[in-house]
Amino acid sequence: MPSRGPNFHQNTRTPELTKTMRQVLRSLIPSFAMKLYIDKRRRDMHRGNSLKTAEAVFTEIYANNRWGGRPGEFNSGLGTTETQTVSPYVNTIAAQATIEGFQGLRFVDLGCGDFKVGQWLLPLCSTYVGIDVVGPLVERNQAVFGNERVRFIRRDIATDELPDGDVCFVRQVLQHLSNAQIVAILARLKKYRWVFITEHYPDDEAAVIWNVDKPHGSDIRAYDSSGVYLTRAPFNLPPEELTTVLTVPGTSLGASAGAGVIRTFLYRPSQDGNGTFTESRLEAERAVCSGS
Numbered sequence: 001m002p003s004r005g006p007n008f009h010q011n012t013r014t015p016e017l018t019k020t021m022r023q024v025l026r027s028l029i030p031s032f033a034m035k036l037y038i039d040k041r042r043r044d045m046h047r048g049n050s051l052k053t054a055e056a057v058f059t060e061i062y063a064n065n066r067w068g069g070r071p072g073e074f075n076s077g078l079g080t081t082e083t084q085t086v087s088p089y090v091n092t093i094a095a096q097a098t099i100e101g102f103q104g105l106r107f108v109d110l111g112c113g114d115f116k117v118g119q120w121l122l123p124l125c126s127t128y129v130g131i132d133v134v135g136p137l138v139e140r141n142q143a144v145f146g147n148e149r150v151r152f153i154r155r156d157i158a159t160d161e162l163p164d165g166d167v168c169f170v171r172q173v174l175q176h177l178s179n180a181q182i183v184a185i186l187a188r189l190k191k192y193r194w195v196f197i198t199e200h201y202p203d204d205e206a207a208v209i210w211n212v213d214k215p216h217g218s219d220i221r222a223y224d225s226s227g228v229y230l231t232r233a234p235f236n237l238p239p240e241e242l243t244t245v246l247t248v249p250g251t252s253l254g255a256s257a258g259a260g261v262i263r264t265f266l267y268r269p270s271q272d273g274n275g276t277f278t279e280s281r282l283e284a285e286r287a288v289c290s291g292s
């Protein structure tokens, strides 16, 4: 299983004990004081993260188990393990594969994380490429899960070239990035025929502020009553190219924000970088994928 990298943080308390201590402390502190404390910690974190690269920030998150797991393990958070979040997602992608006819084509997973979700997509594709910015995570994934159909590559999806493919997944990744990074990534997604984007949103739609900016990091916009609203400025995806295919209850965000909801969209860019997608091009890709 996961290897322990040289920089991995050595935690002398067990995760269970630390969690219990945190829960007891939280129950003693009034909720408004807790919110002030969490807001201050987020401001400090934002200041620090804005001075570092995405690679440095997300490598540190995994090294310090900010999204869970034991020291030395790679864990991408509750969104990759909770059955009530992952099962409907996998079932929805399988249903869409039949409806849209992309079964057996090439899948690209941007921000693949610990591969706990991506692994369920393998029966649906010919090849799978997982991309992540965290080097030790990509090396572990390649060593444990890599084979002739499945490979992992270290890239920054906001700045590096993305691999070719037919179906792309960006699951709970944009929510951790700045608006400028999201704009850059969305422009690159046009090369894929089908793009599934999954994002966490706050409960109270009436109180929402669209697309509050934040630097890259472990936190998400739901703490600011915000989220990534893809058809709104500065992203402005055409609403007719976006369909909501799944909404499930959100995973817990702790004391200072409601659990919210997690939505998956199917984004079908009308054009790739070179021109309109054509059925003949798709037919050619299917033939290559099936080896005929």
Ligand SMILES: C[S@@+](CC[C@H](N)C(=O)[O-])C[C@H]1O[C@@H](n2cnc3c(N)ncnc32)[C@H](O)[C@@H]1O
Pocket (backbone or CB within 6 Å): 054, 058, 076, 077, 079, 080, 110, 111, 112, 113, 114, 115, 116, 117, 118, 131, 132, 133, 134, 155, 156, 157, 158, 170, 171, 172, 173, 176, 177
């Ligand atoms: C919350 S995890 C989600 C993992 C996976 N998509 C899932 O749903 O299980 C977000 C992942 O995005 C990766 N990531 C963040 N920014 C990235 C970037 N600029 N380029 C590539 N990967 C990035 C992080 O390292 C992390 O593994």
